[in-house]
Amino acid sequence: MALYPVVLAGGSGTRLWPMSRETYPKQYLPLLDGRSPFEETIARVCAVSGASPVTVVANEDQRFLALEQAKRTAAPLRALYLEPVGRSTAPAVALVANDIVREDPDAVLLIVAADHDIPDREAFAEAVRRGESAARQGRLVIFGVEPRWAETGYGYIERGGELASAPGCAQVAAFVEKPELEIATRLVQSGRHYWNSGMFLFGARAFLDELERLEPELAACCREVSARTRSEGECRRIDRATFERCRSMSVDHAVLERTQLAAMVPARFRWSDIGSWDALWDRAERDGEGNDFHGDVQVHGVGNSYIHASHRLVVGIGLEDTVVVETPDAVLVARRGDTQRVREAVEQLRANGRSEHRNHRLVHRPWGTYEDIDQGERFRVKRITVAPGGKLSLQLHHHRAEHWIIVSGTARVTRGEQVLLLTENQSIYIELGQVHRLENPGKIPLQLIEVQTGSYLGEDDIVRLEDVYQRVTQEATP
Helix, strand or coil, X not given: CCEEEEEEECCCCHHHCCCCECCECHHHCCCECCECHHHHHHHHHHCCCCECCEEEEEEHHHHHHHHHHHHHHCCCEEEEEEECCCCXXXXXXXXXXXXXXXXXXXXXXXXEECCCECCCHHHHHHHHHHHHHHXXXXXXXXXXXXXXXXXXXXXXXXXXXXXXXXXXXXXXEEEECXXXXXXXXXXXXXCCEEEEEEEEXXXXXXXXXXXXXXXXXXXXXXXXXXXXXEEECCEEECCHHHHHCCCCCCHHHHXXXXXXXXXXXXXXXXCECCCCHHHHHHHCCCCCCCCEEECCEEEECCECCEEEECCCCEEEECCECEEEEEECCEEEEEECCCHHHHHHHHHHHHHCCXXXXXXXXXXXXXXXXXXXEEEECCEEXXXXXECCCCECCEEXXXXXXXXXXXXXXXXXXXXXXXXXXXXXXXXEEECCCCCEEXXXXXXXXXEEEEEEEECCCCCCCCEEEECCXXXXXXXXXX
């Protein structure tokens, strides 16, 4: 019975705004000593003895981001599934389970989230080993974490009696939804309640059988999604129309809270879902005044605070229990202890039609990055960086013309029937409606300034004629 790690990486991470955005969520940010939670998660599950290559389920918008970071870990991938829409964890897990059980009917799945912080890999691997014995006996195992405080943002699991057939595992007496503070305090004091980590271990067939019994309509829909999922290079593209019909449900609500097969492993490792800026302050090695600073920060009389500067100097004076997070286009200032409410601010940005909840000024693409420098009526200025070997799509625009100035590196430019090589300080003009492509044939990054002019400068004014990254024609990304 092989162990198949499955990393769920589809979250949006709104509570870590303004660094986390929809197009670049927290699981991919370098939050853990320079590495992302996604990278750390892959390294952690690969360290479990006997683990098969990792399966990742991610938002299709983060396809190239996930592939790039997975390659940095040097861990082999079984597959990267691309979710066209979010449907919570149960459909994602059921889809993967249906695929894997065809290859290996006895497969055991280790389901983990991409945005958790577990510094002790050995303690994690030891917890998995304890849970495997129960999973191989048909149990659906959840990892419970000993609570360090009365947290209202987590669900809780009440520990039942020991499982005689699986030493180190216990029965689940009850699940408790996210409680009010008074109830959470009582739960922590009871000594029987654990944080629900949202990590699971079970046989693929056992999970699918329980899903079929408890949610037959969802189970049938997930089977159809599995049958319609197609391979696309190293990815598995999920059929949108079929997946949209799946009911959005978590693994807990669909199965674990209703099954008689649930078991729990009391985890002995330090765990966080990095669900707020407070969580990052809590894990940090703080200075003598209880502060954690990142970037260009200068303070006077500041205590028990978290300040993160990513773009410019941030000066703090007379602050206590404060969180300050600065990015090129937004600054968050909050009282420490209230940072769970960042999600409310993000929802307000979305309701107001603003873009700061979705994109950074620096936007990542499979070929490199671009950053907006300035914008006004009928003009827009970008700084574009194309990685060595990177190639933008062959495209045209109906409403804008473009002027490119090469700052460094070498550009191969297709303009109509012409193919030109441009180097530092050279420029070229792309007329409105003219077919064009930009490539970097060199060994160093290509940097250029793009000046757009026209009546409409939105990212959806793109007609894609050819693309090496298999993106959809007329997709709203360059």
